[in-house]
Amino acid sequence: MLNGFHAYAHELKCQLSLGPVRAQGLGQSDGEGCERDWAHKAPLVASLRTTSAENWMLILDVQSLYQGQLLWQHLGYSLACQWKAAEHQTKASLKTLESLENKGLARDRASLIEFLHKQQIAQEAYFQSSKASNKLHQFEKLKPLYDITISIEGISNALQRNVNTPMAPSYRQQLQNAKLEQDRLLKKFDQSIEQWEFKVGSMFLEA
Numbered sequence: 001m002l003n004g005f006h007a008y009a010h011e012l013k014c015q016l017s018l019g020p021v022r023a024q025g026l027g028q029s030d031g032e033g034c035e036r037d038w039a040h041k042a043p044l045v046a047s048l049r050t051t052s053a054e055n056w057m058l059i060l061d062v063q064s065l066y067q068g069q070l071l072w073q074h075l076g077y078s079l080a081c082q083w084k085a086a087e088h089q090t091k092a093s094l095k096t097l098e099s100l101e102n103k104g105l106a107r108d109r110a111s112l113i114e115f116l117h118k119q120q121i122a123q124e125a126y127f128q129s130s131k132a133s134n135k136l137h138q139f140e141k142l143k144p145l146y147d148i149t150i151s152i153e154g155i156s157n158a159l160q161r162n163v164n165t166p167m168a169p170s171y172r173q174q175l176q177n178a179k180l181e182q183d184r185l186l187k188k189f190d191q192s193i194e195q196w197e198f199k200v201g202s203m204f205l206e207a
Helices: 011-020 034-046 053-073 075-102 109-127 130-161 168-196
Strands: none
Touching: 011 053, 011 109, 034 053, 053 168, 075 130
């Protein structure tokens, strides 16, 4: 399963199959429990750098036990907050369903919910097909263009910080070379994009 923070950095195929929203039994959890525990241990980093391995493990164990006790003490408040959040999400979902129903997208709420379930099944089936794999592979060709664009941004920032230093000419040359490579990739992209015939609207089940 992908946690909530990292899910949107993955392609849609991963979000549909491994995202926290689709995981059964997970509810509204974002899967970031480990990160929260690490965040509470962050103040210990500086002091633990100079301790022995034995003391290092002991302090981490004590801190983990303390953090667990705090979670138990605040369990009632945490459950109350989650209950309110669930109520709010339920009301928002029902309002959205009512809006779609009023727009004539379904005869009644039951048929609308059935249609949405079919959409979900169609999305999952599409990404399991070889057709989807081929189209997604075509979009992976954009990665070099993305990488060089990020590099240009990094080199530009470095040049601004070192504009009056001996490193400036080297950064200018790197920036020039990167922009030339970006232009080459853009021309290559423009020539091949018409051959893809990729329409997001036709990927899934039509209404």
